[in-house]
Amino acid sequence: MESSVELITSDIACDWSLKYYCIIGFGKAYFVDNIKEKEEILEIIMEKYSGRKSFSFSKESIDKTEIIKIEIKHITGKKSKQ
Secondary structure, eight states: EEEEEEEEESSSGGEEEEEEEEEEEEEEEOOOHHHHHHHHHHHHHHHHHHSSOOOOOOHHHHHHHOOOEEEEEEEEEEEEEO
């Protein structure tokens, strides 16, 4: 995953570059099938982006939503020299 990516241009063709921050994670990813767990995860996501708690989700919405949970075993990061 990368963040704060900025293209650095130049009048010289091969002198372009990027400013960036990135992380690389290694682990196990799997689909969440348990309805209760999916609902708990959706609550966390909705609270993060809305600032509100206590949403209700229809069974149809939960069934249509795929959630991939990642158990991270190792994570590393770097940033550009720019």
